[in-house]
Amino acid sequence: DSKMTNSAPENLTAKLEELHVNGEEEDDDDKVTPWEVTTTKASGIDYDKLIVRFGCRKLDEDIISRFERVTGHKACVMLRRGMFFAHRDFTAILDCKEKGEPFFLYTGRGASSGSLHLGHLVPFIFTKWLQEVFDVPLVVQMTDDEKFLWKDMTVDAAKKMSRENMKDIISVGFDPTKTFIFNNFDYMCPPFYENIVKIWKAVNGNQTRSIFGFTSEDCMGKAAFPAVEAAPCFASSFPHIFGEKGRKNDIPCLIPCAIDQDPYFRMCRDVAPKLKASKPSLIFSTFLPALQGAQTKMSSSEPNTCIFLDDTPKQIKNKINKYAFSGGQQTIEEHRAKGGNCDVDISFQFLRFFLEDDVELENIREQYTKGELLSGELKARATVEVQRIIAEMAERRKNVTDETVDEFTKIRSFPYQY
Amino acid sequence: DSKMTNSAPENLTAKLEELHVNGEEEDDDDKVTPWEVTTTKASGIDYDKLIVRFGCRKLDEDIISRFERVTGHKACVMLRRGMFFAHRDFTAILDCKEKGEPFFLYTGRGASSGSLHLGHLVPFIFTKWLQEVFDVPLVVQMTDDEKFLWKDMTVDAAKKMSRENMKDIISVGFDPTKTFIFNNFDYMCPPFYENIVKIWKAVNGNQTRSIFGFTSEDCMGKAAFPAVEAAPCFASSFPHIFGEKGRKNDIPCLIPCAIDQDPYFRMCRDVAPKLKASKPSLIFSTFLPALQGAQTKMSSSEPNTCIFLDDTPKQIKNKINKYAFSGGQQTIEEHRAKGGNCDVDISFQFLRFFLEDDVELENIREQYTKGELLSGELKARATVEVQRIIAEMAERRKNVTDETVDEFTKIRSFPYQY
Numbered sequence: 001d002s003k004m005t006n007s008a009p010e011n012l013t014a015k016l017e018e019l020h021v022n023g024e025e026e027d028d029d030d031k032v033t034p035w036e037v038t039t040t041k042a043s044g045i046d047y048d049k050l051i052v053r054f055g056c057r058k059l060d061e062d063i064i065s066r067f068e069r070v071t072g073h074k075a076c077v078m079l080r081r082g083m084f085f086a087h088r089d090f091t092a093i094l095d096c097k098e099k100g101e102p103f104f105l106y107t108g109r110g111a112s113s114g115s116l117h118l119g120h121l122v123p124f125i126f127t128k129w130l131q132e133v134f135d136v137p138l139v140v141q142m143t144d145d146e147k148f149l150w151k152d153m154t155v156d157a158a159k160k161m162s163r164e165n166m167k168d169i170i171s172v173g174f175d176p177t178k179t180f181i182f183n184n185f186d187y188m189c190p191p192f193y194e195n196i197v198k199i200w201k202a203v204n205g206n207q208t209r210s211i212f213g214f215t216s217e218d219c220m221g222k223a224a225f226p227a228v229e230a231a232p233c234f235a236s237s238f239p240h241i242f243g244e245k246g247r248k249n250d251i252p253c254l255i256p257c258a259i260d261q262d263p264y265f266r267m268c269r270d271v272a273p274k275l276k277a278s279k280p281s282l283i284f285s286t287f288l289p290a291l292q293g294a295q296t297k298m299s300s301s302e303p304n305t306c307i308f309l310d311d312t313p314k315q316i317k318n319k320i321n322k323y324a325f326s327g328g329q330q331t332i333e334e335h336r337a338k339g340g341n342c343d344v345d346i347s348f349q350f351l352r353f354f355l356e357d358d359v360e361l362e363n364i365r366e367q368y369t370k371g372e373l374l375s376g377e378l379k380a381r382a383t384v385e386v387q388r389i390i391a392e393m394a395e396r397r398k399n400v401t402d403e404t405v406d407e408f409t410k411i412r413s414f415p416y417q418y
Numbered sequence: 419d420s421k422m423t424n425s426a427p428e429n430l431t432a433k434l435e436e437l438h439v440n441g442e443e444e445d446d447d448d449k450v451t452p453w454e455v456t457t458t459k460a461s462g463i464d465y466d467k468l469i470v471r472f473g474c475r476k477l478d479e480d481i482i483s484r485f486e487r488v489t490g491h492k493a494c495v496m497l498r499r500g501m502f503f504a505h506r507d508f509t510a511i512l513d514c515k516e517k518g519e520p521f522f523l524y525t526g527r528g529a530s531s532g533s534l535h536l537g538h539l540v541p542f543i544f545t546k547w548l549q550e551v552f553d554v555p556l557v558v559q560m561t562d563d564e565k566f567l568w569k570d571m572t573v574d575a576a577k578k579m580s581r582e583n584m585k586d587i588i589s590v591g592f593d594p595t596k597t598f599i600f601n602n603f604d605y606m607c608p609p610f611y612e613n614i615v616k617i618w619k620a621v622n623g624n625q626t627r628s629i630f631g632f633t634s635e636d637c638m639g640k641a642a643f644p645a646v647e648a649a650p651c652f653a654s655s656f657p658h659i660f661g662e663k664g665r666k667n668d669i670p671c672l673i674p675c676a677i678d679q680d681p682y683f684r685m686c687r688d689v690a691p692k693l694k695a696s697k698p699s700l701i702f703s704t705f706l707p708a709l710q711g712a713q714t715k716m717s718s719s720e721p722n723t724c725i726f727l728d729d730t731p732k733q734i735k736n737k738i739n740k741y742a743f744s745g746g747q748q749t750i751e752e753h754r755a756k757g758g759n760c761d762v763d764i765s766f767q768f769l770r771f772f773l774e775d776d777v778e779l780e781n782i783r784e785q786y787t788k789g790e791l792l793s794g795e796l797k798a799r800a801t802v803e804v805q806r807i808i809a810e811m812a813e814r815r816k817n818v819t820d821e822t823v824d825e826f827t828k829i830r831s832f833p834y835q836y
Contacts, residue, residue, distance in 0.1 A: 145615050155612055185615070186608050193606035194573055197563050200639030205623075208638055220626055221618030224642035 032260050033213065035150075037287055037297045042325075042344045044294030047085050047259075047286055054262055056086045056284065063090060070098050073133045078126045078285070081352055086259065088269065089281040093254045097134060102418060104241075105131055106232050106253045106280070108141035111158070111165035112151065117306035118386065119288035119298035121393070122353065124172045126285065127256045131178065137241050137414050140169060141232050142183035149221040159185050166405050168309050171397040174408070177415060180241060181408040184228055192237045195275070199227035202271040211263050229261075230268035233280040235418075240411045242418050249277035251418065258297075259284040289349050291323035309397070313387045320347060320383045327368075328375030339371035340378070347375075347382035354385045450678050451631065453568075455705055455715045460743075460762045462712030465503050465677075465704055472680055474504045474702065481508060488515050491551045496544045496703070499770055504677065506687065507699040511672045515552060520836060522659075523549055524650050524671045524698070526559035529576070529583035530569070535724035536804065537706035537716035539811070540771065542590045544703065545674045549596065555659050555832050558587060559650050560601035567639040577603050584823050586727050589815040592826070595833060598659060599826040602646055610655045613693070617645035620689040629681050647679075648686035651698035653836075658829045660836050667695035669836065676715075677702040707767050709741035727815070731805045738765060738801045739794075745786075746793030757789035758796070765793075765800035772803045 030039040030046055039045050051058055059082070064075050078084050096103045107127045109120065131138045142162035148155050162183040169181065205223065208214055214222050235242040235251040242248045255265055265282055272279040287297035290305035298306040304323055307316055327345030329335035342348040342365050355361050364381065367373035448457040448464055457463050469476055477500075482493050496502050514521045525545050527538065549556045560580035566573050580601040587599065623641065626632060632640050653660040653669040660666045673683055683700055690697040705715035708723035716724040722741055725734055745763030747753040760766040760783050773779050782799065785791035 145611075148615060149619050155616065185612055188606060188608050188611035190604050190606050193563075193611075194603055197566060197603070197639055198573065200642055201567050201637050204637050205632070205634035205641060209634065214623070216623035216627065219619050219622050220641060220645060221615055223623060223638060224618055227638060 034260050034263060037260055039295050042293055042295065044289055045287065050259060051086050054086075054259065054266075056088050056259075056262065056282070057090075059085055059087050059090065059283065063087070063094075066091070066094055070094050071133045076126070076129045077356060078122070078129075078353065080358075082286070083122065083353055084126060084256070084283050084285050086284040087282055088265075089279060090254070090283050092252060092279075093281045096252065102136070102416070103134075103252045103254060104136050104235065105134070105138040106141070106255050107138070107257055108143060108229070108232075109165060109169065110143040110146050111161040112147055113300035114161065114164055115300075115308045115310045116165060116168040117298050117300055117308050118350075118389070119306065120168075121172065121309070121389070122285055122288050123256050123258060124169055128172050128174055130254075130256060131175070136178070137416060138174065138179045139232055139238060139241070140174075140179065140181040141229065142166065142181065143225075143229060145184040145221075145228060146225055148185075149219060149225060155185060159183060163405060166408065167397065167400045168393070170400050170404055170408055171309070171393050173396055176404075176407045179408060180238065180412075180414075181405075183409075186409070191239050192231055195231035195234045195237050196227045198275050199230050199268070199271055200224070202274045203227075203267060207267075211267055226264055226267055229264045230271075233265065233268050233272070234275065234277045236277075241414050241416075248418055249275060252278035252281060254281045254283065256283045257285070258287060260287075288353060289346055291319060291325065291346055293325035293346060294344065294349065307386055307390065309390060309393050311390060313391070316387050316390060317383050320350075320379050320386065324350075324379055324382070326375040326379070328378070329371075332374060335374060336371045340368045340373070340375060342368055345375075345378065347378045350382045350386055354389050452678050452681060455678055457713050460711055460713065462707055463705065468677060469504050472504075472677065472684075474506050474677075474680065474700070475508075477503055477505045477508065477701065481505070481512075484509070484512055488512050489551045494544070494547045495774060496540070496547075496771065498776075500704070501540065501771055502544060502674070502701050502703050504702040505700060506683075507697060508672070508701050510670060510697075511699045514670065520554070520834065521552075521670045521672060522554050522653065523552070523556040524559070524673050525556070525675055526561060526647070526650075527583060527587065528561040528564050529579040530565055531718035532579065532582055533718075533726045533728045534583060534586040535716050535718055535726050536768075536807070537724065538586075539590065539727070539807070540703055540706050541674050541676060542587055546590050546592055548672075548674060549593070554596070555834060556592065556597045557650055557656060557659070558592075558597065558599040559647065560584065560599065561643075561647060563602040563639075563646060564643055566603075567637060567643060573603060577601060581823060584826065585815065585818045586811070588818050588822055588826055589727070589811050591814055594822075594825045597826060598656065598830075598832075599823075601827075604827070609657050610649055613649035613652045613655050614645045616693050617648050617686070617689055618642070620692045621645075621685060625685075629685055644682055644685055647682045648689075651683065651686050651690070652693065652695045654695075659832050659834075666836055667693060670696035670699060672699045672701065674701050675703070676705060678705075706771060707764055709737060709743065709764055711743035711764060712762065712767065725804055725808065727808060727811050729808065731809070734805050734808060735801050738768075738797050738804065742768075742797060742800070744793040744797070746796070747789075750792060753792060754789045758786045758791070758793060760786055763793075763796065765796045768800045768804055772807050 029041060030050065031037065032045060032050060064079060068075055093103055105127060107123055127138065142165065144158040144162040147153060148158040166181050208223050208226065212226060231237050233253050235248045242251055262284065265280055269279040290296050290298050292305055300306060307319060324346040325344065327341035327343065327348065329338050329340065348368065351361055351364060364373060368378055447459060448468065449455065450463060450468060482497060486493055511521055523545060525541055545556065560583065562576040562580040565571060566576040584599050626641050626644060630644060649655050651671050653666045660669055680702065683698055687697040708714045708716050710723055718724060725737060742764040743762065745759035745766065747756050766786065769779055769782060782791060782796065786796055
């Protein structure tokens with residue numbers, strides 16, 4: 001009925017326009033987008049360059065020290081060893097914690113395989129630890145709609161895969177009284193949709209293309225989807241947790257995620273002021289490298305690059321022995337003489353992620369570098385740690401039934417007042 | 419996590435690509451899009467040309483006769499006088515009626531003003547009559563999300579306006595036991611969203627631009643919205659009416675609407691087979707002309723072109739006397755000598771829409787054409803009919819409260835089995 005008006009949104013900040021994730025930085029060796037992560041370097045992605053390129057901040061010693069002071073907890077392995085290496089406004093969350101003001105955690109997963117692999121676990125292990133330390137609500141989005149849009153997959157298959165993946169995620173050990181897990185196809189509701197539509201209004205087609213690299217050959221859904229991943233940053237998307245009527249978009253959220261998801265939240269941070277909402281804070285992880293080497297991250301679509309949660313101890317041992325790229329030398333004699341290279345050795349990288357004991361890790365590094373520790377020995381040590389992580393997961397996974405999933409996905413209130 | 423795949427949808431039918439609603443037919447005098455309806459001709463839009471341009475069918479005598487045979491009802495004024503002038507697959511609905519197979523009606527409104535005007539009433543008056551004749555469920559979509567996206571308006575204002583407009587729509591006399599009215603912001607739910615996402619996957623950016631004329635300066639929401647207007651064509655969007663689990667997308671729908679809404683449903687008809695769903699049928703109305711003449715339709719944004727539902731009898735009389743474009747001559751003498759032109763006379767057009775008595779209408783036409791009836795007399799006769807319509811609406815409107823709206827918007831089942 002109405003005349004078409006020129007209601008194109010104002011331009012977002014120039015920064016957003018500049019931050020292409022596809023395209024112009026092709027001359028760089030590293031490719032990091034929500035859909036692809038590769039590098040030509042054996043030591044993996046250059047994360048310091050990525051910080052500059054993405055315009056986020058390094059998670060430095062000062063912030064980690066402040067985190068420890070504010071929370072009274074020693075930083076966990078992934079924080080103190082730089083697996084979570086960068087952030088946006090993490091200090092704003094520490095301010096909240098210091099002042100006793102509310103905030104919440106948001107992370108998620110796009111289920112694309114029946115079982116999670118070790119790389120998928122990293123943000124969830126960290127998020128679980130963070131939730132315990134902060135004692136705040138956590139929302140976990142399963143983007144089954146995204147998978148349906150991007151893949152040759154039915155809605156039912158995407159929903160089923162999400163539900164299977166939820167069981168793995170729950171097995172990380174989340175507290176059901178404080179954790180809401182939802183898949184978009186089943187949770188979609190008016191408050192969630194309202195935030196999506198508000199985000200849709202604030203970003204135009206040029207900007208979406210610039211941020212995500214979509215083309216006009218892509219289906220409508222790809223262009224519409226980023227708002228669906230962005231909307232849970234706003235507390236009002238969850239009235240059962242943060243209150244029915246308050247529209248409490250001043251409760252900020254912290255998103256622990258792998259850095260490839262940054263484009264969604266960069267967009268979200270830029271539109272937040274237009275929605276009179278707090279900008280989400282982010283804390284970014286590096287990628288767990290593939291067995292074959294740090295040129296790429298683990299990928300379910302290439303099973304031999306991954307340790308899966310349902311791999312047996314024997315399979316884990318065999319995969320590490322057979323595929324884990326070694327920084328050692330060709331012969332024992334040569335290794336004893338020249339020593340190994342921890343920076344490219346995948347077994348050592350696994351120990352960095354999962355071995356709790358700093359002193360032991362440092363001993364291993366020294367001995368391997370000097371050639372005192374052999375590649376086979378290093379692989380055996382890494383195998384033990386990976387087997388331990390997977391066994392602990394499997395132990396908890398035994399108790400996760402469909403009823404457990406129902407418990408986590410149920411619309412319910414949390415033991416917090418807002 | 420996944421690599422970006424080239425999952426752009428297959429091309430839709432070539433027909434869809436060809437049917438631009440903006441752009442290439444600019445050399446035509448008539449402009450008919452969801453956002454603009456204008457012509458340079460005093461007699462109004464050339465609807466026969468529109469049928470050719472849009473690729474729909476004329477609603478001819480044969481179909482109207484068949485309708486009367488199948489339903490046992492005489493065609494109403496708007497049908498027998500060609501105000502509903504074109505269709506897509508209306509015969510498929512008549513087939514259903516004949517065989518006793520289920521179908522439903524879907525129409526809607528994008529609320530852009532506090533009160534409806536006479537032009538808005540046309541599809542609703544017709545739809546109400548059609549529902550009585552067919553005895554089937556009716557769903558009415560209020561596109562408050564569209565208005566929020568297109569206009570400088572808050573979500574709350576758009577929702578409030580939708581709710582006010584619902585009261586006017588209800589006053590047309592719909593049966594609450596068979597009519598579900600919903601606004602998108604409040605109804606959005608998983609089954610509705612699932613259909614939206616399926617439509618998103620089936621149409622790409624080029625196609626959206628081609629159909630609707632969006633540019634990359636338009637916000638993301640404009641590109642995403644067409645699927646929201648298309649989704650209610652599929653019965654599975656309403657599990658409370660058509661069954662929780664059946665996904666009964668084989669129940670076809672018939673959409674009575676003004677022809678400017680055709681692009682949404684042309685798109686929907688093209689994607690329906692991909693969703694394994696029935697193609698919606700359509701029956702299209704002409705536009706009630708503006709008081710000033712048939713070059714444009716009534717528009718709330720220009721109050722003097724409209725009769726509003728809340729206009730008083732005196733206001734109606736004054737508006738028709740002052741603004742209703744006359745096909746009569748400059749002086750009484752000249753009029754008596756040359757006669758008037760019914761084709762451009764707005765008072766006569768109003769009588770065509772609203773005067774039940776065919777014989778009287780024909781008499782008026784003859785007398786006016788011969789100059790026996792004067793413009794003032796014709797205006798007076800039209801005023802009486804318009805006052806009658808508005809008074810009947812006002813009488814029903816008195817009984818429409820917030821509770822009545824709740825009754826129509828409530829999620830509930832209907833007295834039909836599927």
